[in-house]
Amino acid sequence: MQKKLPCTFLSLGLALTFGTCQAEALTASDWQRELNLKPGGDTGQGRMIYEQRGCAGCHGTDAQTDNPQWPVLAGQRPLYVYKMLLDYQAGRLQSADAAIMGSLAQSLNREEIADIAEWVGSLPRPASPQAAEPVILGGDRQRLIPPCSACHGAQGQGWDLQPALLGQHRDYLGKALRRFKSGERDNDVNAGMSQFAKKLSDEEIRALADYYGR
Ligand code: HEC
Ligand code: HEC
Missing domain, CATH: 1.10.760.10 (Cytochrome c-like domain)
Structure with a gap:
């Protein structure tokens, strides 16, 4: 695995020199700080932003795409959606899939992220077939x-x-x-x-x- 570089390098504009920069996971106190900054979230706004930003193109208009490459967002916990979008934005996930989401999340501000999280979270969750309990x-x-x-x-x-x-x-x-x-x-x-x-x-x-x- 690639060695982690502190992402303060990014803010110093040295990211190109150092190649990839992977941000560290949020600590419990970082997350508490993020929570304190989190706007309330408005489902109506969220729906609009979700459509305008092309999220539906992959995740589906009802946020429950049938394509297994793209996760279902309908009925997901708003706080989790909020954190994931911040994580993608900050480069805290490393896969190629995450890089796609990282660039898509780049231009969203906290308010817009909270709105989207609230909207997808309010949608009905699809069911899973009853499978044997492992x-x-x-x-x-x-x-x-x-x-x-x-x-x-x-x-x-x-x-x-x-x-x-x-x-x-x-x-x-x-x-x-x-x-x-x-x-x-x-x-x-x-x-x-x-x-x-x-x-x-x-x-x-x-x-x-x-x-x-x-
Ligand atoms: C080009 C297709 C594509 C578009 C457009 C797209 N996504 Fe994604 N999204 C993905 C993929 C692929 C993943 C899985 C990434 C991974 O494996 O980490 C993902 C993951 C996510 C997750 C994490 C879900 C979970 O359960 O962990 C959230 C939240 C999310 N996307 C929100 C959005 C929002 C909001 C938009 C619009 C701004 C958007 N996505 C646009 C492809 C897309
Ligand atoms: C101590 C609490 C805890 C336990 C126990 C736990 N999880 Fe989790 N799980 C979490 C948290 C918190 C996350 C979100 C991590 C993040 O912020 O990305 C998570 C994320 C996940 C995800 C990623 C989902 C997504 O949409 O990307 C999967 C899958 C998952 N857990 C499955 C399991 C399974 C299966 C078990 C039982 C073996 C389990 N978890 C036990 C706390 C837990």
Whole structure:
């Protein structure tokens, strides 16, 4: 993996000299500061901005695209959507997919991000087919893995900063878990997700993505 460079280089205009610059994940206190700055969010404005900025082109007009390359946003937790857009904008995710989102999110300000987050969050979440529950769903005391429901909710509906998993494309869920496991994705506050993903086997990841996803 590429060595991380502090992103203060970017603000000094040295990014070109140093090549890629990957921003560090937000710490808990950074995130608290971001929360304090977060505008309320207006669903009507959000809908307009979502359409004007071409988000629908990939994520769908109802924010529940059938294309498994693009994540479902309908019914996603607004705080999580808000954080993800800030993370893409700041270059805290490294994949090629994230680079696409990074450039799209570049020109949005906090107000617009909060509006979009509020709007997509208000839309109905698509359902997932009922799949067999994998054993790991309940966690594993030996490996110190808590049940997924402890953070993502009994129905996988998410809460606060913990994203909704139910109704998401299984390909996207699997990809996200594999990236947390390999360390390619490390934008989570205090490694609150990746520390568990690192302990999951590939088989368990597949079963979890099948269970929650569609
Ligand atoms: C060219 C296609 C494309 C367009 C246009 C696009 N996105 Fe995305 N979006 C993606 C892809 C691909 C990902 C997955 C990135 C990754 O794997 O990290 C993504 C991820 C996201 C996520 C994270 C979802 C999650 O569950 O983690 C959010 C939020 C998001 N996009 C919002 C938007 C908004 C708002 C717009 C309009 C400003 C937009 N996107 C425009 C392709 C697109
Ligand atoms: C201690 C709380 C916690 C536990 C337990 C936990 N997660 Fe997470 N999970 C999170 C947080 C917080 C995020 C958001 C990370 C970020 O900011 O990018 C997340 C993100 C995810 C994502 C990325 C979703 C997206 O849209 O990109 C997936 C997939 C996921 N978790 C699956 C699971 C599964 C499956 C389990 C059970 C093995 C689990 N999580 C257990 C807190 C948790």
